Amino acid sequence: MSKTLTSDARKKDTREKIELGGLIVKAGLRFEKRAMLLGALLELARRLKADAGERARLTAIGAEAFGNDGE
Template identity: 45%
Template sequence: MRFDQRRQDTKHKIALGGLVVKAGLREADKAFILGALMSAQALSEDDPRWRELRQIGGAKFAATASEKPRIVYGDERRQVVRMLIELGGLVVKAGLREADKAFILGALLSAAALSEDDPRWRELRQIGGAAFAATTVSEKPSQHDGGISSEADHHHGKVHT
C-alpha cells in the first residue's frame, strides 16, 4: 500500500473509531463491539431495523453537533490516535468501512445499551470472538500498516477526541 493510500486508510479508521467512542464504547470488550458491528452489517437498507438504527445515530449526531472536541497533545495524542485506529479497525473488520455513519453509530448506541448480563450481549461477544479466532496470522496487519506515527505527525501535534 502506498503512503498516501495508507494515510487515507488511517484517517478513515480514526473517523470510524470516533463513532465507537461517541457511542460510549471506548473501554468496551473488543469482541463484543465487533460482534455488534457484524450483526448490524447483516442488515439490509430495506430492513426496518436498519432504518431505526440510522435514525438513532442521526439523532445522536444532531444532539452532539455543537459539542467542541477536546484537543490532546504529545503522548496522550499518540495514545488516542492508536486507540481510534484500533476501534476503527473493528468497524472495517465488520465490513462497514463504507456504511452510512449514522447507521454505524446507531448500531453502536444500541449495543452500548446492553448489559453484560443480557444474553444478547453474550451472543454478540461470541460472534466477535469467533471472528477474531478465525483471523489468521497472514490477515493481521503489520506494525507499519496502521500508519500511526506517520499519520499522527501530520496533524500538527493535535488530535480531537
C-alpha cells in the same frame, strides 16, 4: 514533562481510534454512512444495558471472528 505526557496520551488516543476503526472495516461496514454506524452503536449500547446475555452472545461471535483471522 507535561508536554510528553500530553503527547503520549494523544498517541494512545489516536492508536485506539485507529484500532476501533479497524473493527468497523473487519465487520464489513466500511462503506456504511456514519450516521447509521453511530445509530447502530447507540442501539447496541442500549441493548447491552438491558440484556446481560446479549453481551456474552456478541462476545462469543467476536471472539470467533478474531480466531478465524488468527488475531
